[in-house]
Amino acid sequence: MSTQDFKIETLGIVGSGAMGRGIAQIAALGGLSVRIYDTNPKALAAAREYLSDTFAKLIAKGKLKEADAHAALARIRDAGDTGELSDCDAIVEAIVENLDLKRELFRELEAVVGERCILASNTSSLSITAIAAGCAHPERVAGFHFFNPVPLMRVVEVIDGLRGDPRAGDALMDLARRMGHTPVRAKDMPGFIVNHAGRGMNTEGLRVASEGVASFAEIDRIMREQAGFRLGPFELLDLTALDVSHPVMESIYHQFYEEPRFKPSPITGTRLAGGLIGRKAGEGFYRYVDGKQDVPPEPAAPTELPTRVWISRASHEGREQVLKLIAKCDCSVHIDAGHTPEPDSLIIVTPLGFDATTAAVNEHLDATRVVAVDTLFPLDTVARRTIMTTPATSPEMRDAAHALLAFDGVPVSVIRDSTGFVAQRVVATIVNIGCDIAQQGIATPEDIDLAVMLGLGYPQGPLALGDTLGATTILTILRNICTALGDPRYRPSPWLTRRAQLGLSLTHTEELR
Template sequence: MGAGAGSSGGSAFSVRWGESMAGTFETVGVVGLGTMGAGIAEVFARAGLAVTGVEADPAALERGRGHLEGSTGRALARGKLTEAERAEILGRVSFTTSLEDLADADLVIEAIPEVMDYKRALFTDLDRVCKPSAVLATNTSSLSVTAIAATTTRPGRVVGMHFFNPAPVMRLVEVVRTVTTDDGLAGEVADLARRLGKTPVTVGDRAGFVVNRLLLPYLNQAAVLLENGLAGRDDIDAAMRLGAGFPMGPFALLDLIGLDTSYEICEVLFRETRDRRHAPAPILRELVTAGRLGRKSGEGFHRAEEPRSPSPHEKPSAASVAVLGEGAEEFSARLSGAGFKIVDPEGAELVLALSHTPVVERAVRLPHPDRLVGLHLVGDQVAEIASTVLTSPDAARVAHGLLRIIGRTPVPCRDRAEFVVDALLYPYLNDAVRMYESGYASIEDIDTAMKLGCGYPAGPFETLDRLGLETVRDGLRALYAEYREPSFAPAPLLDQLVTAGVRSIRDLAP
């Protein structure tokens, strides 16, 4: 779906106005000068636009001025700006506590707290103050832009313009159109974002837009797996960082975002979708209630001064090892080269079952089922160690040490469908397919948003192509069969593509 595909009555005036609007964005208002708002003001000023920053009172205004001066000062110290450039940027920003000073602004963007009542009240005031042609934009990360626009007499002139923190650094801007947005307006705002040096993606008005709608269910699901005892916090973080290639594990990222922020976004998603995966995990609610909000409070899933657990250095005590499953011959050769004796399963002190599915059925067919652990090799760094209800602690410990010797990071987990990495990765990919199937964002924009917004090495559709549609579809079926979670069922489009023998979702006719 192309940029600026929003629908409205499309009066002759609105079309003419949209066509000529690109050159009219010269004066901008930013309401709310916290870290995010001040960063947005800096972005516009860096691009040569005149900016009016508005705060509620003189003290907040001075804090906002301090944010801007501090940010540009750090850029100066790092050699990213010269003294003259910094002076020009600061000279383009004026500060006020009066909304009335926005009367001539071409665009006003708000960056106040994520409380719908606050935003609706502000937009009512902006609608009264600003000139009729002005565009009103919200920087909300997840709230309904349509509901905000409905408080104005100009819903066709209201869009979402969601920057990412820190705004001067992060390249992504989500441009959100509603059903009432004037034809062409989303495209013009996307052009403005490019003028700012940003990469825009244009999306429909759904809770969480693209990034948060895909990111938060994944993070929330990680909290559910932790709470259910599937694997430990640090092991899940390591699995997703080293196995999936994500820049941070889910719990490190939750602490960075803020557990209260994550909780609220999950609540917004759940209110719109009623999908149980969007309901905040109980452990998330508990930590927020306890005031453990992440880095901002000093502790969240992690504690600020938490001592690091020393890496275990178990020496494998098994004199003999057996390997079962697909790829057993190659893996046996690897172990043999590391000095391990490879024998038949009946006589082995440790049995490794290479598998991406639960292995307890293999275990019960052995004379010593307590000696078997499942082993899922993820990428070239991680090995998930799946313990069945029969696996002895000694067998799991020996497998842990064995994997370290051959250079793999062991991730102990329970013997459950898709273990850790795929149990978190496949539902995320499924959500991306559903998002595209619903028609409010394109494949390219979804991939771009997740790479730029989250720092992922590949977008979800690029990842689907790498893993294979059938592999992901079958993994989702296994997750659904085990957990009976409706959203784990493969998206209809994914099922149909596999059935039709289509190898890539990109092969669909445009």
Template sequence: MTAIDRGIDRAGLVAVVGTGTMGQGIAQVALAAGHPVRLYDAAPGRAAQAVDAIADRLGRLVDKERLSAADRDAALGRLAPVADLADLAEADLVVEAILEELGAKQQLFTALESVVSDGCLLATNTSSLSVTAVAGVLRRPGRLVGLHFFNPAPLMPLVEVVRGAATDEAAADRAHATVAAWGKTPVRCADTPGFIVNRIARPFYAEAFRAYEERAADPATLDAVLRESGGFRMGPFALTDLIGQDVNEAVTRSVWEALFHDPKFTPSLAQRQLVASGRLGRKTGHGWFDHSEGAGRPAPHTAEPCEPPGKVVVHGDLGPAQGLVGLMEEAGIAVTREPVGAHLALPDGTRLSLADGTTAAEDPFPASVRFDLALDYRTATRVALAASPAAPEESLRSAIGLFQALGKAVSVVQDIPGMVVARTVAMLVDFAEDAAARGVASPEDIDTAMLTGVNYPRGPLAWGRALGAHWVRDTLRNLHHACPTGRYAPSQALIRRAAADEGLL
């Protein structure tokens, strides 16, 4: 074996235990990096079946001209199933990808310790269990590290390299270097519930489900707003139907329970009911949406065309929405400015302001309409609006017409605190800031993980810097005032940074 900073030598034997989807994917990644690979599964015949499945996938890559036939044959020549753990004695790295049961993993690694050499690196692909607990039964727990690949492993670049409480720094460094040599994007993180991605991503699902429970809008509209205004690749309703409602809900529940029922991580009752009813998403034909043959996807609510205002008065600084001023001018709308305030005033008396965690109904000005946050108002194709119950119909129509004049589809949602994108992004930013402050991972690795692991349009910490610590803190404080359960209480890390007028990590 080579020096620690170079990881496992290319000629080093990699063993994968557990030959389900993840095990096969990890084996394929190691093969592509040039390693000899051995597959073991406790179920007789499963390892041989996995070899056949990998051969089929490599064959399809050859058919698509993404792999040469010679490279496929060479890879398959390095791949073999084994029938006994003792056949893994020469392994330089063993990656476990068996079922997510602590006892089963502990039993496996205890058995492996008596088989492999002292220099063999051990890794668990767990996504929800404590690496520290898995290693707790070992004689030498320092050599066990978490290597959390994302599905499908051959395609997804991110790997979370998890250091348990007893993991040696040298072992973590070696695992990190090995994964990097495999062409993946490794990020280091502490052994904490959910690691990086499954911890920080919870609000993306939870806030959309909460908005649905509050009857803000239907799933298709909420998904469209988060995609077309928030910039997310998929909406949370469609995404969890793809993942499986049972799988997604189990991750949420696991993190919530591991964090002693922290209200910030409370699972969704609506999602729990989906799981209880067997509506698990695409795999069962129904979830949030109907996936049965011939079923069409419901369209998001989109407002009918309305007459735009001819002029707008911009009061003060619009903060994250300041880019709207240039868009209005480009659209030929006459814009004048007043120094005080943080809103838009329309000729009919309508007052438009950015979602800030309060509702339009709380505004003392009756003709009040809120508009939601956007990743970039120039590129956003949809904006959500919510009107105060006291606002005249003409006020809402004027607001709709304004955003339509800017080239945006408009979805009208119910007047809930923080609307949709604003509350979701504020929570994501705070979760990321809190994780960085607690040493879960470095700020750079947190943003990298969220960009490459779940394809967010912007790393949450970079997003927070763009929005400003004050805006995020104040939005969450307003949400906390509306829902004083602790769910929206801003983290101490965020409060300190905003108070010191510092940027986010």
């Protein structure tokens, strides 16, 4: 292959499904000549009709000029066979996720394209190196992973295979920008960046649910309204659909040789087998009536406040948050300031990583009166608060704590005992996996955060989120969960541990020679 810089003006696309036609749309609007091929002529015709209708809708909404739409459509040409892709400078395959079929396609393309044509795969889960291994010129093979729907999800992962020429990736980075997308660069590892980082939310949310800590809807409410995410794990799984997301979870888990952090849940396997795959089927973790999510209503909060409250001193920051909230209550709640609680006091603990039971046992407290409050996100700024009980907590003390935390109208989730509540353990897992992606050198910290925000819609990337909450806080949560459960899925990443110990940002990179 020539050492000259790659230049892409004509783009070939193989596969005219949702991904292929989406790529064709942004490429044509970006000024490229597009050749689109599909083994099914009817699918090809349907794709052209879809593009025509899409452009017409964009014109009607004032988002696209009629002249620009006509020019873009004129730049898209159907290919009757792979031979008609011979003049392409790059070809993106968007066919089924099957390694043998992709290899066979690339071998076929190699026989007709020029020596400087880049062969790019839109795979979401297969190894680029493995796909390239079937080619005579693996150096020109790269990953070019878009997200569905392509025109709206404006991020694309550019993946370098082990034998890939970096200039091929460089050319795809430039191409992505010309098509109005933000490219991020990744090494060839399972899940690349986005699907790898996304394991934190989904697998940990499923783990929390499998332990009976809270319902699907309650976990989603906590992650949205307390932790600040746009969607909770089960809303997200319903949106992507289990027929897509469950195989990805299994694939990444096995490709990482059963890494405990990525262990799938039997919940999704069972629901997939039963056809409860998500929004597109009308039923998943939620039911959908006329396309709208049917969410079970929350019960009203109790109103009877406790007369006396004792707050643990194990966490100074947690105690101060609860005291500050009670001070705003403007009620007759008395603060029990003793070193040990009075016999009638509600006992509040604010553990990081531990469950309410462990907090009670560690401080020799009466577990029937103990209620834990999650203070990871400031109590006076969140749209939801979370409390959890020990298995021995009396209903009276549970309701008194609920009433106290809900005095100002902020909803309160009451969950069963859990190491790290819900938000703590899910957020800590998200940050930890992001740190491990950086530790493995799969992508730069900047690209990790950018990919996750654009690809998953998170309010912050995992490393920035860890910095916001405090690396030492995240490290404490993970270490305490590990201590309580002995589960290696919660072991802290070296990237997190070292930066927390040194007081460095999680985005800090070392300068190597």
